[in-house]
Amino acid sequence: NRVEDVLARILPLEEAFGPALDLLEAGDVVALPTETVYGLAADATNGEAVARIFEVKGRPRFNPLIVHVSDMDMAQKIAVFDAASLALAHGFWPGPLTLVLPLREGHGIHPLVTAGLDTVAIRMPRDFARELIDELGKPLAAPSANSSGRITATTAQAVEDDLGDRIELIADGGRTHVGVESTIIKIAGGAAHMLRPGGVTAGEIRNALGVEVVRGSTAGIEAPGMLASHYAPDAGVRLDATEVREGEALLAYGPKRIEGAERAVAVLNLSERGHMREAAANLYSHLKALDGSGAATIAVEPIPHDGLCEAINDRLRRAAAPREQATA
Ligand code: TXA
Ligand code: MG
Numbered sequence: 200n201r202v203e204d205v206l207a208r209i210l211p212l213e214e215a216f217g218p219a220l221d222l223l224e225a226g227d228v229v230a231l232p233t234e235t236v237y238g239l240a241a242d243a244t245n246g247e248a249v250a251r252i253f254e255v256k257g258r259p260r261f262n263p264l265i266v267h268v269s270d271m272d273m274a275q276k277i278a279v280f281d282a283a284s285l286a287l288a289h290g291f292w293p294g295p296l297t298l299v300l301p302l303r304e305g306h307g308i309h310p311l312v313t314a315g316l317d318t319v320a321i322r323m324p325r326d327f328a329r330e331l332i333d334e335l336g337k338p339l340a341a342p343s344a345n346s347s348g349r350i351t352a353t354t355a356q357a358v359e360d361d362l363g364d365r366i367e368l369i370a371d372g373g374r375t376h377v378g379v380e381s382t383i384i385k386i387a388g389g390a391a392h393m394l395r396p397g398g399v400t401a402g403e404i405r406n407a408l409g410v411e412v413v414r415g416s417t418a419g420i421e422a423p424g425m426l427a428s429h430y431a432p433d434a435g436v437r438l439d440a441t442e443v444r445e446g447e448a449l450l451a452y453g454p455k456r457i458e459g460a461e462r463a464v465a466v467l468n469l470s471e472r473g474h475m476r477e478a479a480a481n482l483y484s485h486l487k488a489l490d491g492s493g494a495a496t497i498a499v500e501p502i503p504h505d506g507l508c509e510a511i512n513d514r515l516r517r518a519a520a521p522r523e524q525a526t527a
Contacts (some may be wrong), residue, residue, distance in 0.1 A: 215370035238341030295398025378480035415461030
């Protein structure tokens with residue numbers, strides 16, 4: 200096959216809507232923008248369509264997918280909401296928050312989506328994705344639109360570069376607004392467990408509920424996909440760098456540079472002004488660009504640990520982790 204025969208079509212949103220709907224109805228996958236990152240979407244009730252997601256991403260099947268809905272009615276047919284989860288849904292949906300909830304009897308979600316668990320991760324995205332789900336009338340399973348373990352795509356071109364030879368259509372909504380994945384919360388034992396930091400901060404969750412946010416997994420509460428190595432560029436990643444070494448590229452943060460910055464092969468700043476929202480929005484595209492600079496290692500300046508930077512640090516730690524156990 201020649202390259203021009205096999206690459207996905209990239210269409211602006213208005214033109215993509217109809218063809219995306221046709222593909223989803225036919226049980227195929229479509230790459231589309233959400234407010235967080237690009238997703239690789241399929242009808243969550245169709246086993247063959249969902250299997251195609253795992254195949255395209257090379258994703259291990261023990262790692263369950265997020266189910267995307269267009270309204271609360273659809274959400275409540277799939278999952279059982281406790282009072283705190285309902286409050287979070289009302290406060291943050293549509294938006295970058297995923298809730299892990301018990302599946303409701305007769306939910307219709309294919310077991311491949313949940314990897315056979317009796318819980319489901321569910322969220323309501325904004326804009327294009329939400330309108331498409333509404334028109335389809337069915338929930339969409341959608342992991343991030345990248346090969347398993349690799350850098351998450353925040354532009355249509357990044358999806359094309361990674362998965363373009365394996366899918367038919369990429370709906371192009373420009374660069375995604377939030378830039379990091381949704382925050383995953385599971386309410387259990389009166390506490391909010393943050394299984395993955397993301398676009399909604401721990402402080403926002405705490406303020407909404409008036410309860411403390413417990414970080415990470417506790418016994419039996421786990422986001423199964425949260426294995427150490429993830430979001431990995433080809434280059435090595437060195438965190439909390441206090442100097443730039445020979446041959447390294449530099450991922451900077453804020454107005455001040457670390458020692459030796461002038462000898463970096465390439466420099467990109469997540470946010471010159473030290474704005475966390477801007478830094479989150481730039482994270483994956485800057486990592487991808489520095490990876491493309493040819494540097495063997497990307498040195499990363501120290502980044503704050505609070506607010507949205509919690510998600511940024513989480514992704515950078517996984518990008519820096521040893522690669523043997525790479526997944527999803
Ligand atoms: O922003 C996002 O959440 C993006 C966009 C496309 O919506 N999606 C995304 O999906 O990041 P994915 O598949 O890359 O991440 C899904 C995460 C995984 O870590 C998975 O283990 C966790 O959700 N997850 C799914 N179902 C779960 C469940 N029942 N219990 C705990 N964690 C679950
Ligand atoms: Mg992902």
